Amino acid sequence: MSALAMNETLAIARLGQRGDGVAEAADGQVFVPFALPGETVRAVRDGDRAQIVEILTPSASRIAAICPLFTRCGGCAAQHMGEGLYAEWKRQQVVTALSRAGITTDVAPLVDAHGAGRRRVTFHARRDENGMRVGFMAAKTHDLIEVEACPVLAPGLARAPAVAKLLANRLRASNKPLDIQLTASEAGLDVDIRGHGPAGDSLRRQLTEAAERLDLARLAMHGEIIVERRAPLQLMGKAAVTPAPGGFLQATAEGEATLSRLVLAAVPKAKRVADLFAGCGPFSVRLAERAQVSAYESEKAAILALSRAVNHTQGLKPVTAEARDLFRRPLLEHELNAFDAVVLDPPRAGAEAQIRRLAASQVPVIAYVSCDAGSFARDAALLVAGGYALERVTPVDQFRYSAHIELVGVFRKSAGRK
Known part of the structure; x- marks a missing residue:
């Protein structure tokens, strides 16, 4: 069969999770990279994937890419999307994940946290x-x-x-x-x-x-x-932290600051806070400006970086930092109940073992920072089943033009649930 004979005309109905345009064909969905909703395209199809040959009817939301390597380089998926479409696509990822988990809550508009760019x-x-x-x-x-x-x-x-x-x-x-x-x-x-x-x-x-x-x-x-030759410092609130080589950092400085503001706003009156999966301490050092903090992180090098930064920063309340694998040895209910609030920022897979303990605890408020809407929704359902209400979710965009989305969810223990 010739390449020309393989061409199909496809009407793009919506955007998929990874940013591909999605068309409804007689035999199922077809995913078309770099196509936008409302567009009609001629494409070469291979199963449920297709490549654009020609855009017959362009979307009003289509814009020019900022990089000549766009569509070739795998780093960006969405340079062709106008601002409004782009923001709603990212927000909708969170809405959809929560809906699939049976959770209805307020999902705020997307917060742009690209700042000066990825660091x-x-x-x-x-x-x-x-x-x-x-x-x-x-x-x-x-x-x-x-x-x-x-x-x-x-x-x-x-x-x-x-x-x-x-x-x-x-x-x-x-x-x-x-x-x-x-x-x-x-x-x-x-x-x-x-x-x-x-x-x-x-x-x-x-x-x-x-x-x-x-x-x-x-x-x-x-x-x-x-x-x-020089300490590669990262400024975090009042502290100057030297992360371990290759140690985890939020993608942008603005992203870290935005996530921190949302976390601090979620626990304004807490006097004792647990920071789980604390990394080198971007939340811990900011929380310690007004609360006593217990930080837990599996990477010993990150805990050492946090401890050194705290020891060299004036004006902080006490911070204890412990290397602990929260997947194998999560904090138990009696440990959690000593805190007024818990902040957690787990890896992409989420924190199911720790979440089950949190769901059974009496911690008044939980601020959950996530880089994966799917694992967050799964964990959120466990907390809701344990008596927590998901008050609000704020999507945060620090990976501009990619399909990645961060978020902060705020949970509060429902009155009367023990």
């Missing part, structure tokens, strides 16, 4: 016959798209592609695929390289020399510091 980026490096190629992966493939600049990055990462390229070339003899993570800090670039394996003495000297030449704040490999 962390990971470049992939692969060797071919022409040397090291450095860039991002294409959508749904392992093809590498070389990148010289990225418009969604913060100004502090402007030279990140060039730095990644130089470091990749220093390591080309290994013939290994590399992931080079660069983070913008108050002191400059903080770099962690993964995939190479341990560095011997000779390579460590070469990398130290490269860090000097590139004026890096810190250079690490697999989380092990090769050289720290």
Whole structure:
């Protein structure tokens, strides 16, 4: 069958969760990347997927992309969406997830938290016959798209592609695929390289020399510091935190600040707060400006970073920080009941074991920060079944143009439920 004979005309009805246009065909749904609701497109179809050949009737919400690599690079899914459509698409992801879990609550409009841009980026490096190629992966493939600049990055990462390229070339003899993570800090670039394996003495000297030449704040490999020329500080409220190499950070500084404001607004009168999955402490240090905080996090390096920051910050109430695996050893009801409020920000999979304990507790208010609407909805249903009311949910967008969405949900123990 010829390519022309495979073409179909499709009417796009809505957007899917990943940003694809969805058409209703006689044999089921067809997903069309980069198509918008209301558009009619001619496309080449393969099963339930199709690729646009021509847009016959464009949507009024279609806008020009800001990056020439859009549709090739896999980093962005939505540069073609107008502001109103984009915001409602992201908000609707949360509404749909909650609806599927049988939960009805107020879902606020999307909060834009892109700010100055993403402060962390990971470049992939692969060797071919022409040397090291450095860039991002294409959508749904392992093809590498070389990148010289990225418009969604913060100004502090402007030279990140060039730095990644130089470091990749220093390591080309290994013939290994590399992931080079660069983070913008108050002191400059903080770099962690993964995939190479341990560095011997000779390579460590070469990398130290490269860090000097590139004026890096810190250079690490697999989380092990090769050289720290300046502490790569991140400002969090009153505190200056030095995260562990490659340690978790919110994608944007504005995103972290926005999530923190929502968390603080949820627990305004709490005197004792538990911060679960606390990371290096972006919520803990801000909460400690007015409440006593007990922070729990499985990564010992993150707990150490938080403790050091607290010890060097004046004007905070007491903060205790404990390394504890909350998946294997969640806080129990009698421990939870000692707090006026609980804040949690678990990984994408959610926190089912800890949530079951929270559902059985008497904690008055819970502020749940999530990066996955589906796992949040599952956990929310458990809390509601345990006597909590989900008062409100606020979607937060710090991964602009991607399908990712953050949110903050506020739960309060219903009166009379024990």
